Amino acid sequence: MPHFKNQLKTAVTGALAAMGIAEAPEIVLQETPEGKEGDYGTPVAFSLAKALRKAPPQIAGEIAAQLCPPEFVKRVFVVGAYVNFEIDPGYLAKVAAEPPAPFPQKPGKVLVEHTSVNPNKELHVGHLRNLCLGDSLARILAFAGREVEVMNYIDDTGRQAAESLFALEYFNLEYDGSQKYDHWVGEAYVRLHKEMEDPAKKAEFEAKIQETLHRLEAGELRDAVDKILRSNLETMHRLGARYDVLVWESDIVREGLLAKAMDFLEKTPYVFRPTEGKYAGALVMNTSQFIPGLEDPYLVLLRSNGTATYTAKDIAFQMWKMGLLRGLRFKPYPNPVQDRLYTSAPGGELPEFGGAAETINVIDARQSHPQMTVKAGLEVVGRHELAEGAYHLAYETVLLEGRQMSGRKGITVSVDEVLDEAVKRAKSVVAEKNPEHPDPDAAAEQVGVGAVRFAMIKTEARKQIDFRYQQALSFEGDTGPYVQYAHARASSILRKALEQGVSGEPADFSLATPYEVQLAKVLLRFPEVVQEAAQEKAPHQLAQYLLDLAAAWNSYYNAKTADGRTATAVLAAGPGLRGVRLALVRNLKETLKTGLGLVGLEAPEVM
RNA sequence: GCGCCCGUAGCUCAGUUGGAUAGAGCGUUGGCCUCCGGAGCCAAAGGUCAGAGGUUCGAAUCCUCUCGGGCGCGCCA
Numbered sequence: 001m002p003h004f005k006n007q008l009k010t011a012v013t014g015a016l017a018a019m020g021i022a023e024a025p026e027i028v029l030q031e032t033p034e035g036k037e038g039d040y041g042t043p044v045a046f047s048l049a050k051a052l053r054k055a056p057p058q059i060a061g062e063i064a065a066q067l068c069p070p071e072f073v074k075r076v077f078v079v080g081a082y083v084n085f086e087i088d089p090g091y092l093a094k095v096a097a098e099p100p101a102p103f104p105q106k107p108g109k110v111l112v113e114h115t116s117v118n119p120n121k122e123l124h125v126g127h128l129r130n131l132c133l134g135d136s137l138a139r140i141l142a143f144a145g146r147e148v149e150v151m152n153y154i155d156d157t158g159r160q161a162a163e164s165l166f167a168l169e170y171f172n173l174e175y176d177g178s179q180k181y182d183h184w185v186g187e188a189y190v191r192l193h194k195e196m197e198d199p200a201k202k203a204e205f206e207a208k209i210q211e212t213l214h215r216l217e218a219g220e221l222r223d224a225v226d227k228i229l230r231s232n233l234e235t236m237h238r239l240g241a242r243y244d245v246l247v248w249e250s251d252i253v254r255e256g257l258l259a260k261a262m263d264f265l266e267k268t269p270y271v272f273r274p275t276e277g278k279y280a281g282a283l284v285m286n287t288s289q290f291i292p293g294l295e296d297p298y299l300v301l302l303r304s305n306g307t308a309t310y311t312a313k314d315i316a317f318q319m320w321k322m323g324l325l326r327g328l329r330f331k332p333y334p335n336p337v338q339d340r341l342y343t344s345a346p347g348g349e350l351p352e353f354g355g356a357a358e359t360i361n362v363i364d365a366r367q368s369h370p371q372m373t374v375k376a377g378l379e380v381v382g383r384h385e386l387a388e389g390a391y392h393l394a395y396e397t398v399l400l401e402g403r404q405m406s407g408r409k410g411i412t413v414s415v416d417e418v419l420d421e422a423v424k425r426a427k428s429v430v431a432e433k434n435p436e437h438p439d440p441d442a443a444a445e446q447v448g449v450g451a452v453r454f455a456m457i458k459t460e461a462r463k464q465i466d467f468r469y470q471q472a473l474s475f476e477g478d479t480g481p482y483v484q485y486a487h488a489r490a491s492s493i494l495r496k497a498l499e500q501g502v503s504g505e506p507a508d509f510s511l512a513t514p515y516e517v518q519l520a521k522v523l524l525r526f527p528e529v530v531q532e533a534a535q536e537k538a539p540h541q542l543a544q545y546l547l548d549l550a551a552a553w554n555s556y557y558n559a560k561t562a563d564g565r566t567a568t569a570v571l572a573a574g575p576g577l578r579g580v581r582l583a584l585v586r587n588l589k590e591t592l593k594t595g596l597g598l599v600g601l602e603a604p605e606v607m
Numbered sequence: 608g609c610g611c612c613c614g615u616a617g618c619u620c621a622g623u624u625g626g627a628u629a630g631a632g633c634g635u636u637g638g639c640c641u642c643c644g645g646a647g648c649c650a651a652a653g654g655u656c657a658g659a660g661g662u663u664c665g666a667a668u669c670c671u672c673u674c675g676g677g678c679g680c681g682c683c684a
Contacts, residue, residue, distance in 0.1 A: 026624095033627055043626045049664065056664070081664090082627065118684090159684050282682055293610060295680075303682040310684055368611060369679060396612080396677080433646060447646085459620065462612060464677065470633095471619070475646050477632040478620080485646050493643050544621055547631075558648035560639080571643050607646080 004095060005029055005040070005524075007070045008085060012042055015066040021048065031521055038077070038084030039092070039521065045081045056081030093512035096520030097583035099590060100527045103145035110146050111321050111356035112138045115236060115243070116153040116363075119228045120164035121186030123235050124412035125467050126364070126398045126405060132456035133395055134362035135241045136539035136599045143598055144534035149353055152236075152243045153317070156225045157250050160189075162212040165224055166205070167192035169212075180416060182231035190410040219250050219346065230335065235415050237337035239449060240600045244342065245353045246333060251344040252317060255327045258308055261316035262301060264324070270380045271301070280304065290376040290387075299373055311370060315377035322378070322386045323355035358389040360537060365394040365462070393537055395461035402466055413467065422473045423448030429475055430607065437606060446602040447481050448473075453600050454480025458543040478547050480601050483592065486550035489557065490589040491605040493570050497582055500571065507583045508576025515559050515568050516584060522552040523584070526591050530598070539599060546595045553588055 009027040016024045025047050032038045045060035052059055060078040067083070069076050072091035077084055114134020117127045134150075142148045155161065167173075167188035175184055196202040215221050229246075236243075252258060262283065265271040270286045281304030288297035301312040319325045329348035333341045342350065363371060371392040378387040398405070405412045426448035430440045437443055455472040459465050475481040497503040512520075529545040532538075559567040566572075570581040593603040 028626080030626080036627065041627080043665095046626070046664065080627070155684090279682075284682090295609065300682045305682080307682085309682070364678095365612070366678060372611095394612085429646070434644080463620080464613075466619085468619090474633080477646095479632085479646085481646060482632095485644085489644055489647080496643060540621085544631090547621090551631080554647055555649090557643080558639085558645095560649080564639080566642050569643065607644095 004070070004072060004087075004091075008040060008073070009042075011067055011069055011073075012044060012063065012083065014068060015063045016044075016048075018066040019062055021052075032079075032082075032084055036084070037079060037086070038075075039087045039517070041079070041082045041084035043082055045083060089512045089514065089517045090509035092520045092524070093516045093580055093584060094507075094509040096516075096523045097507070097509075097580070097587050099587060103143065103527075103530075105147075106145045108147070108358060109149060109356040110141055110358040110360060111149045111151060111354065112141070112360045112362065113151045113153055113321075114138070114362035115241065116155065117232060118155050118158055118160040119225050119232060120158075120160040121189050121228075121407065122180065122182040123232060123415040124405065124407065125400065125415060125418060126412075128239075128415050128418070128452070129395055129398050129456050129465070130362050130364070131236060131239060131241050132453050132600065133393065133461055133539060134360075135239075136457050136542075137360065137362070137393065137537055138242075139598045139600065140530060140534050140539060140542060143594075144530055146534070149356065150242065150244045151321075151353070152246050154225070154229060154246050154248045156222065156248050157213065157216045157253065159209070159213065161225055161228075162209050162216055163192055164189040164228070165216075165221055166209050166212045168224075170205070170208070180231055180234075182228050182235075183414065183416070185228055185231075186410075186414075190408070193408045217250060217253060219254060222248075222250070233335065233337055235419075238419060239415070239453060240602075242338060244340075245330065246341070246343040247317075247328070247353075248344050249313065249317075251328060251346065252313070252320065253308075254346060255329070257320055257325050257327060258313060258316045260325050260327075261319050262308075262312065264319070264381055265301065265315070265377065268380050268382070285373075285377070285380060287373060287376040287380075290379040291372050311373050314370060314374050318359070318374045318377065318390060319381075321354050321356060321359050322383075322389070324378075324381065324383065324386070326352060326355075328352055328354070356389075357386075358391070360391045360393050362393045362395070365396050368392065368394055391537065393461065396464040399464060399466040401468055418452055418469075418472070419449055421469065422452050425473055426451070426475065426481075434607065443604055443607045446604050447475065447484060447607055450480035450484055450596075450601040451475060452480075454483070454543060457539045457599055458547075460538070460540050480596075481607075483546045483550045483596060484601065484604055484607060486553050487589060487592040487596065487603045488605060488607045490553065490585050490592065493585055494582070494589060495605075496571060502571070502578060503582060505575065505579040505582065507579030509580055511574075511577040512580055513568075513577075515556055516580060519552050519556045519584060519588070522549050523588060523591060526595070542595060543599050546592065546599070549588070549592065549595070553592075 009029055012027045013024050027042055027044055029040055029042050032041050045056045048059050049056045060081045060083050063083050064076050064078050067076050072088045073085050074088050075086040112134055115131045117123055138148050138150045164185050171188055173188055273283050274280055282300045283302035284298045284300050286297055287299055299311055300309050302308055328344050330342050330350040331345045331348035333343035375387045375390050400413055423444050427444035430437055430443050451473055529542055533541040556568055561567045573581055596603045
């Protein structure tokens with residue numbers, strides 16, 4: 001929060017103290033609604049009415065009378081029962097033209113896991129939402145002063161991967177390079193499932209799939225999985241996602257972490273092996289203390305045949321993330337798309353990742369129960385504080401033109417397809433709007449990909465979104481390109497200022513008009529919004545703010561006087577005022593750029 | 608059946624630690640380029656904030672119930 005807002009709050013607290021109110025309630029400071037007098041105000045008088053046994057307007061009057069306002073306050077007055085402040089316009093413009101102070105570094109590492117797609121086919125738009133949310137949140141947290149570690153979990157011992165690899169073998173396919181590798185594998189996977197609709201075939205395949213699964217667990221097929229993963233990574237990279245480390249499930253099993261986790265759990269009174277009944281021979285965990293309201297609180301960790309359930313693996317992985325288990329090994333993961341990417345690997349020599357006090361698992365809402373059992377696992381071993389730090393960022397699923405998608409049936413839209421289409425559309429818009437563009441292909445890539453990313457995060461995670469081409473690939477209205485356009489427009493002015501040799505002109509802030517004030521107030525919200533988005537783990541709040549900021553700027557830009565002339569020309573303004581406007585535009589541009597970066601969009605200078 | 612989530616303008620969504628007149632976009636209608644980028648701006652029309660009770664000076668926001676929709680409840684992954 002900008003310093004001056006805290007000063008206002010302090011002044012209110014001071015007035016309350018002068019009135020003999022020692023325990024002041026939290027001071028809410030809000031911008032006054034349009035059409036009301038003043039710039040900021042507080043409703044604090046309402047909440048004191050009961051304790052003071054006085055009418056709110058009267059209390060507000062007393063507060064206003066007792067208040068020693070900071071020097072930038074022009075006027076303190078009461079509207080209804082609100083205590084309002086009118087701020088010196090020059091002061092607001094000046095503060096808004098200064099770059100915001102960086103966030104102080106906060107202690108404690110936060111580990112964000114996102115993307116984590118099964119390495120057996122191409123990415124579809126459901127994965128897209130996961131990646132965009134996780135990547136944006138990681139960026140926001142880092143900007144807000146957290147140490148962030150981003151992890152992409154590679155489920156290389158899962159059934160999906162086994163089925164895909166088996167399909168390649170069964171159909172005896174040879175890759176000819178005519179399409180992206182993960183798409184080619186995905187086709188084989190869908191084809192296999194089509195054949196498996198015949199129960200006889202399904203039964204016939206089962207043994208082979210099991211065999212493939214065992215080879216995967218032994219790490220024998222790592223290269224085959226890696227080939228798919230690398231193809232997936234191309235798509236992730238095109239979207240701008242950045243990871244610190246890839247963690248392979250087979251490594252977790254091989255390094256004995258699963259076994260250690262089970263030992264750990266079995267020592268507690270909540271985990272045991274029934275000798276009779278429905279769970280005879282299995283290792284089960286009683287979660288009734290930690291997950292109330294379950295009909296059957298018993299969860300199987302190890303099946304009676306000795307194999308581990310998914311729950312068990314999840315708990316082991318979570319324990320490792322939070323430092324309860326150690327022993328994974330790492331090495332660099334050379335790749336053409338991203339520097340300093342690491343991977344878990346047998347025989348790796350690097351110090352360990354993980355060991356975080358706080359984790360964020362970006363996983364869809366259907367996995368809420370499994371995620372609760374992961375937390376329960378931490379409670380079972382007596383680590384309540386770690387369970388508290390384990391956050392499930394649950395997002396609702398993505399529909400496709402109103403229909404539920406299905407990976408097995410191949411009713412999906414691939415991310416590659418969406419990005420190609422978006423960029424193609426962007427290219428034609430660039431050609432139309434800006435035929436002189438020096439690098440139309442680069443601009444189309446930034447705009448097209450930006451439109452898709454923005455569409456994925458502008459809505460709250462817990463709402464189901466319906467993916468519609470028409471909407472997601474729109475470049476008008478509340479879209480990423482709208483924000484990018486606002487940035488390009490500001491850049492254009494600053495470029496011209498440089499050409500005209502006026503960019504260094506000093507600012508006389510006493511000349512600021514109400515137009516500047518309006519823009520300044522929106523600009524000044526930026527640090528609070530970032531803080532809130534980080535705290536609530538809600539990237540959409542930042543996306544929504546960027547739309548507000550871009551709208552405020554476009555509105556400012558187009559403002560007209562009563563006789564229809566431009567009211568806010570930057571370059572054509574008088575000397576001192578031009579300096580004010582240039583300073584504001586400069587900070588606006590930087591703020592848009594920073595904000596776009598935090599939600600993973602490029603900020604084009606020209607588009 | 609039990610549990611979690613959602614219901615705001617014709618459509619898609621913001622606004623939810625309770626605060627001033629519920630806001631955007633799309634769509635509809637009407638305006639704005641001799642002016643720094645019209646991917647823009649201004650304006651109009653459009654609302655029982657699913658419904659009913661309750662708490663409160665004040666409720667889209669908190670509580671209870673009802674209705675509608677989504678999802679989850681395997682020794683599957």
